[in-house]
Amino acid sequence: MLVIRADLVDEILAHARRDHPDEACGVVAGPEGSDRPERFIPMLNAARSPTFYEFDSGDLLRLYRDMDSRDEVPVVIYHSHTATEAHPSRTDISYASEPETHYVLVSTRSPALLNGAEREFRSFRIVDGVVTEEDVEVVESYMFAHTGADDVPDNG
Numbered sequence: 262m263l264v265i266r267a268d269l270v271d272e273i274l275a276h277a278r279r280d281h282p283d284e285a286c287g288v289v290a291g292p293e294g295s296d297r298p299e300r301f302i303p304m305l306n307a308a309r310s311p312t313f314y315e316f317d318s319g320d321l322l323r324l325y326r327d328m329d330s331r332d333e334v335p336v337v338i339y340h341s342h343t344a345t346e347a348h349p350s351r352t353d354i355s356y357a358s359e360p361e362t363h364y365v366l367v368s369t370r371s372p373a374l375l376n377g378a379e380r381e382f383r384s385f386r387i388v389d390g391v392v393t394e395e396d397v398e399v400v401e402s403y404m405f406a407h408t409g410a411d412d413v414p415d416n417g
Contacts, residue, residue, distance in 0.1 A: 262396045263363045263384040265289070265298050265337070270399055272301045274367055274380055277341035280306065281369045284314040289337035290328050297403055298336040298363075306340075313352065314340045337384075339365035346370070347383045349392050357387035363395070 269289055277285045286306050289298035302324065307317040316324075328334060338359065342350075347366035349357070357364060368374055368381040386393045 262398060263298075263337070263365070264296075264398045264400060264403070266403065267399050267401055269298055269301055269337075270382060272303075273339050273365065274377070274382065276303045277367045277369050278375060278377065280341070281375055282311045282343050283309050284311065284341050284343055286314040286316065286340040287338075288324065288335045289339070290331070290333040291336035293332050293334050296336060296361075300333065311343045335359060335362050337363045337365050339367065342366060342368045342370065344370050347381045349385055349387060354387055354390055354392060360386075360388045 273287070273289075276287060279285070283306055285303070287301070287303040290300045290302060291297045292299070304316055304320060304324070306314045307320075308315040340353075342348075345368065347368040349364060349366065353364070353366075364385045364387050366383050366385070370381075371379075373379040374381055382397065384395050384397045386395055
């Protein structure tokens with residue numbers, strides 16, 4: 262399951278709308294070993310295409326060096342689909358090389374999705390070509406994101 266803050270979801274969706282009709286892409290980095298997305302990093306789609314995204318190799322190298330210096334990993338790699346549903350394409354699957362990463366797809370294929378009246382935000386794990394959709398929990402804060410009411414101490 263992907264647990265992600267609402268402000269990060271809003272940033273991803275806003276980036277997809279801004280870059281439409283081209284696909285938007287980027288990363289949400291987080292502390293190594295945490296599976297907690299924290300730092301939103303929009304990237305330039307070097308392909309500048311409505312049907313394909315590609316990270317610029319120089320930008321990607323700088324990103325990984327920066328994440329390494331901060332002890333971060335790519336917790337989320339996201340991109341948008343501008344004419345189809347938010348589901349990995351064969352190309353997306355073939356390029357997925359981070360088995361621990363959540364691959365988030367959003368769609369801007371309709372006016373309601375493009376103007377924010379609706380949202381299509383889905384997360385997948387892609388390991389060795391196998392795609393598994395996972396639940397997404399959007400939270401305001403990570404403070405109590407994984408706890409139930411019984412885990413909160415009583416004051417009395």
